[in-house]
Amino acid sequence: DTAVSQTPKYLVTQMGNDKSIKCEQNLGHDTMYWYKQDSKKFLKIMFSYNNKELIINETVPNRFSPKSPDKAHLNLHINSLELGDSAVYFCASSQGSGLATDTQYFGPGTRLTVL
């Protein structure tokens, strides 16, 4: 049973398109996250939701919009894709209200390539 799953695994698209990445967790966790890993493997948090409420919103272009329809799902929609958006996007989840001590469980990643 996959704990944190993401779809699609690979996404290749043209500049200017709009795309979505979906994330689901079956761990019963209350908090979910999106991270971006660039070509140099550097990981940076983008957003976090606790029980469908946004609790962390880093300085991310407003072309990126997270949506949490319920606490088991956190989707990432990206408008007007740019070359610099090419990266691996990781979803994660943690139990509880998103405390700094909580362990985060990561999904397998979605590799986005913008041409």
Add this chain to the structure above:
Amino acid sequence: AQSVTQLGSHVSVSEGALVLLRCNYSSSVPPYLFWYVQYPNQGLQLLLKYTTGATLVKGINGFEAEFKKSETSFHLTKPSAHMSDAAEYFCAVSEAGGYNKLIFGAGTRLAVHP
């Protein structure tokens, strides 16, 4: 702002040798500390974490790390490397009292050769 430094982007060891991956953080207030491992084309998996209590923390796969406040360090060690340990290792911190915003180091690629 909090930052994490991992010395050595690539570390190579022989099978059976000691593994030492270095991590230093910048905050004057000790944060919570984590080590994650990423195998090729996979997500990150927690190896171990330090929040409070004993400063020597044992994790999965025989890894351990020691929190040293005076050195602002949280180095990861394993007495005897195995071929299956070859992966990317990330040190991360989160601020005590804050939300669970992990700040990652740049990662260290561990290679294990026969």
